[in-house]
Amino acid sequence: MLTQLSLFWFDFLKEIVSNHVITADIEQYPESLREYEDQLRGRSMIVSKAEMVPIECVVRGYLSGSGWKDYQQTGAICGIGLPSGLRESDKLPEPIFTPAMKATSGHDENISFAEVVKRIGPKLSDTLRDLSLKLYKKAAAHALAHGIILADSKFEFGTTAAGLVLADEAFTPDSSRFWPAESYSPGGPQMSFDKQFVRDYLESIKWNKQPPAPALPDDVAEKTSQKYKQAYRQLTGRELVL
Secondary structure, three states, rough: OOOHHHHHHHHHHOOOOEEOEOOOHHHHOOHHHHHHHHHHOOOOEOOOEEEOOOOEEEEEEEOHHHHHHHHHOOOOOOOOOOOOOOOOOOOEEEEEEOOHHHHHHHOOOOOOOOHHHHHHOOHHHHHHHHHHHHHHHHHHHHHOOOEEEEEEEEEEEEEOOOEEEHHHHOOOOOEEEEHHHHHHOOOOOOOOOOHHHHHHHHHHHHOOOOOOOOOHHHHHHHHHHHHHHHHHHHHHHHOOOO
């Protein structure tokens, strides 16, 4: 589902920025991969190798997750001041770019835009911020028209021979917070289509977030799968092909 939803978004957003996809059509794969057709069909794509920018590009339209925690402590997210009195899950006055440093292990670290500039230079920093906001706004408008609030999302860019491209994945439940619009009620956590369901379970059992990770009960895994599939159907208007 993550592969097919990413392919949907890569195509939907290609007028804003190119992506690294060459093909997901198994008939166009090299002959050496044909014997693995059953495993690869619907689950893979061939892409251009990209030199990835070491920045997680995060855009937030609503106050949730680590952004909510930062706001509670500082009244800001990644150095961006926000109005006082906001509640958890409130819609922000405008979407904001809140980058993070990719971590080799553990959680990514939120950083300021000034830190991004220091690491990759002002020109590329401005380009990533502008592209990220454009991508989020277009994706969020599409999602809302289909009954889903795109609360926030993170994505990555890289460079290929064709220049700067959107790469890895795009607006999936693994990289975004999806909330059902019909049940949206700011002032606390929201129902979600994304892996927040798994996070909530892990919080409920007081996991210390150290390895080894606990096994997920079958019902948690199944309910998460159902949420992902429902999000896919609503966003794309088609059934998942397995």
